[in-house]
Amino acid sequence: MSASRHPALFATDPELASFVAAEENLQAETLRLIPSENYVSAAVLEASGTVLQNKYSEGYPGRRYYEGQQNIDKVEALAVERAKGLFGVDHANVQPYSGSPANLAVYLAFAEPGDTVMGMALPMGGHLTHGWGVSATGSWFRGVQYGVRPETGLIDYDAVRELALTERPKIIFCGGTALPRTIDFAAFASIAEEAGSVLVADVAHIAGLIAGGAHPSPAGHVDVISTTTHKTLRGPRGAMLMCREEHAKAIDKAVFPGLQGGPHNQTTAGIAVALHEAAQPAFTAYAHAVVANAKALAEALLARGFDLVSGGTDNHLILMDLTSRDVPGKVAAKALDRAGIVVNYNTVPFDPRKPFDPSGIRIGTPSLTSRGLGVGQMGQVAEWIARAVEAAAKSDEAALATIRAEVASLLSTYPAPGLPLS
Incomplete structure (x- = not known):
């Protein structure tokens, strides 16, 4: 690896630049099988390193607290429209900094501290932010968990329904970090409707598969879709929340000003590029x-x-x-x-x-x-x-x-x- 790839970085901070070069070589020479990792395109890398880094943009397009947002508004609006089109949803928020803050925004939008929430147990393949005890979501809310059948390793939907009807959680999460099988969003929707719960599909791992038609979509079944934008979607390290129009105001308010200030505009640009790439036929082939x-x-x-x-x-x-x-x-x-x-x-x-x-x-x-x-x-x-x-x-x-x-x-x-x- 030569300094020509990152000339300013090598000139300013050669020690740090050497670490970056070493990581580039490591990623090139090793077989990366961590399912939450991927390679972004050169276009996504470039978009993520633009002068958009220099802008503060608290608020939403057309409703900012800072001036000089003429171009930033266009970037964010483009990312939003591409997310809506790709995933077939009414509303999209592309500002969450990462998946965990995105999920925390869901709690802020639909629950009060102490409310019961329900998700897959972490040891069974769920995620920390689905109400697990060591997470803030398990400290601030009363988390109850479902699991899988010991003999099959598959989600026991009868047990999920029984637990939901017993506990009547404000929020039910479906999805996780170690689930090797297809998620039955329709089954979860039926359970959530019967229990009177808000249903959230955390599709961080499978968002790219959904976009490419290689996994069923939760759109039309769930109230909210939460996802990171890297992993199978091959975008930068960010997140999105997508929902029905009736929940748009609550979700937007929970993200800003509820949990965070100005969005990371350079990441928003990278997300927009990744969503554009995910709409191409080549991405469908990749997902399958x-x-x-x-x-x-x-x-x-x-x-x-x-x-x-x-x-x-x-x-x-x-x-x-x-x-x-x-x-x-x-x-x-x-x-x-x-x-x-x-x-x-x-x-x-x-x-x-x-x-x-x-x-x-x-x-x-x-x-x-x-x-x-x-x-x-x-x-x-x-x-x-x-x-x-x-x-x-x-x-x-x-x-x-x-x-x-x-x-x-x-x-x-x-x-x-x-x-x-x-």
Whole structure:
């Protein structure tokens, strides 16, 4: 990597610039299988680093607290219209700084401190902000959780309904961070209507799949859609809230002035670019390829004797239980990292181990799909994972080094978007 790629940064702060260059090389040379990560395009990178960084823009288009917003209003309005068109919603707010603040805005819009809220339990695949105890949402609200069936690893919708009718939560969240199967939004909508609850679909992980038609959409079923804008959507690190028109005022007020001040306009611009890209036919092909790759990888892992939660996947994500391999998830994840395969250790449903030292690892196919790898390479990926887990069990660092060289060799023929190496 040469200084020509970031000349001003290298000239001003060569130490920091060296860290950025090292990260660019790391992302180029390793197989990134964390399902919440991806590669943004060069266009998204450029939009995220523009002079829009210099503007304060508290308020909304046409209703700002600062002057000089002629261009900023156009940028935000463009992002909003693209979000509405892509996801088929009445209203969109593109200002939330990230997914957790977006979810907190939902609470501010529809609940009071102490109210009952309901979401999937974190160890079962849910998210911290769905009322889990260690989160502010579990401290300020009374969180009740649903889970999955032990024998299938699938959401038990009968149990969800029973819990909802018993607890009558103000808000029900569907969606999570480690759910390898399709979410039945219609089933959740029926439950929420019967319980008198506001239904929120947190689609942060699958937003790109929804935009590309590779996963059913919650639009028309739920009151609010919450999502980050990176992950499968391949945008910058930001978030959006989308909703029915009747909830637009409450959502906007909760975001600003309820929780935050001026939006990050450079991020809004990156979101607008990503939404434009997601409306193209190539993105539809990418979204379906993400799912096809995940299914092929799951089948290859099953063929090698691995235990997968729910027996496979319908989306971009695979949750692997390593209990039968007698290798803890954390040990396996760190060994895979040394082998050039980046995953994260993760709890599995009914995990007897502690969250910081769990039984599983979480694997996803968005990043490798963005690089152009296809179903034909998934057998090789599964073989590397199997060899690395075996090497972890034997503390065989030489084997991990061999895998790392093989990974780098393959990836040299699949350049990463936004990362042209000099």
